[in-house]
Amino acid sequence: MKQKNYLPIAINITGEKILIIGGGQSAWKKIQILKRFDAEVEVIALEICDDLRKSDVPYRIKPYEKSDLKGYLMFYSCTNNPELDQQIARDGKEAGVLVNIHDQPELCQFVSPAIYQKNHLRIAVSSNARDVYASIETRNIIRNYFESTANN
Ligand SMILES: C[C@@]1(CC(=O)O)c2cc3[nH]c(cc4nc(cc5[nH]c(cc(n2)[C@H]1CCC(=O)O)[C@@](C)(CC(=O)O)[C@@H]5CCC(=O)O)C(CC(=O)O)=C4CCC(=O)O)c(CCC(=O)O)c3CC(=O)O
Ligand SMILES: NC(=O)C1=CN([C@@H]2O[C@H](COP(=O)(O)OP(=O)(O)OC[C@H]3O[C@@H](n4cnc5c(N)ncnc54)[C@H](O)[C@@H]3O)[C@@H](O)[C@H]2O)C=CC1
Known part of the structure; x- marks a missing residue:
């Protein structure tokens, strides 16, 4: 398939x-x-x-x-x-x-991404269902970037 x-x-x-x-x-x-x-x-x-x-x-x-x-x-x-x-x-x-x-x-007909949400901004990370741990890790890097004091 x-x-x-x-x-x-x-x-x-x-x-x-x-x-x-x-x-x-x-x-x-x-x-x-x-x-x-x-x-x-x-x-x-x-x-x-x-x-x-x-x-x-x-x-x-x-x-x-x-x-x-x-x-x-x-x-x-x-x-x-x-x-x-x-x-x-x-x-x-x-x-x-x-x-x-x-x-x-x-x-699955649909899969859920790892999400970072800040106000109206939504960042969704997906691996096309191939590597959920990579999605979570990438989302965490993005979250750390936005939540770090340098970006507030
Ligand atoms: C295909 C998909 C289908 C779907 O569920 O939509 C899928 C599949 C699988 N998940 C597995 C494991 C875990 N998944 C999580 C967590 C999340 N999984 C999510 C999405 C997806 N998971 C889709 C793909 C997304 C993409 O495209 O990358 C997140 C991002 C979003 C959500 O769930 O809404 C959410 C994070 C929420 C957040 O942090 O915000 C945790 C951690 C935990 O639960 O704390 C564990 C470990 C504990 C456990 O085993 O449960 C395994 C076994 C893998 C293995 O070890 O072999 C499979 C099967 C496989 O990969 O083959
Ligand atoms: N601590 C964590 O973060 C997580 C832990 N786990 C662990 O993994 C194991 C599996 O957890 P789950 O995937 O939640 O499975 P589970 O076996 O705990 O739950 C399955 C659910 O499906 C229902 N069900 C089964 N057959 C059904 C039917 N014919 N009709 C209607 N309902 C039906 C059951 O009543 C039950 O509510 C557990 O030991 C759990 O604690 C799972 C996910 C996350």
């Missing part, structure tokens, strides 16, 4: 419904980032981690079903279950909802 090429774009998610499938630490990390951009995040999972339970994020305790995808702009699968993830990726494509599968770039 041809190598995937991800277009870096900026999507408005304020007030948009985004579904997270899974309620563990991976899901929690994604949620933290999405909340910074005012998305209406909802969770379905069999179990929920303490951080999520204590938060104001709405969740439903239930097994995933394809019909759960209806009405969402996009979703993140954080189930830690590779077979289920494959099914969810297929369902998402069929339902026309954008798919991100945690730690499985080959199943």
Whole structure:
């Protein structure tokens, strides 16, 4: 198959419904980032981690079903279950909802960059899903540059 090429774009998610499938630490990390951009995040999972339970994020305790995808702009699968993830990726494509599968770039329709945000400025670093650690490291260099006293 041809190598995937991800277009870096900026999507408005304020007030948009985004579904997270899974309620563990991976899901929690994604949620933290999405909340910074005012998305209406909802969770379905069999179990929920303490951080999520204590938060104001709405969740439903239930097994995933394809019909759960209806009405969402996009979703993140954080189930830690590779077979289920494959099914969810297929369902998402069929339902026309954008798919991100945690730690499985080959199943993702979109991937998230490492972000530095200062006022209206947003700098997003991506490696085309090839080297997430390089993205994070580059973002940290950029953050250090902006946050260093010389640039304030
Ligand atoms: C493809 C992609 C899909 C996607 O998730 O969108 C993906 C995939 C993978 N991540 C892995 C690991 C980790 N990822 C993080 C963190 C982040 N990952 C993010 C993005 C992406 N990760 C997309 C590519 C972006 C690009 O193009 O470069 C960030 C930038 C944004 C976000 O998540 O929103 C966010 C930083 C948030 C911030 O700092 O601000 C941490 C650290 C942590 O969690 O603290 C760990 C280690 C702990 C762990 O394993 O969980 C592995 C296993 C790699 C291995 O070791 O082999 C894979 C699979 C693989 O690379 O094959
Ligand atoms: N400390 C950290 O920064 C991080 C730690 N981790 C660790 O890695 C391990 C894996 O974490 P996670 O990826 O979050 O996986 P997890 O196994 O903790 O969570 C998976 C989630 O998916 C849900 N799920 C599974 N099957 C489902 C189904 N059929 N329908 C609906 N929901 C379903 C589960 O109920 C659960 O909420 C954990 O030990 C975690 O602590 C993971 C990410 C970051």
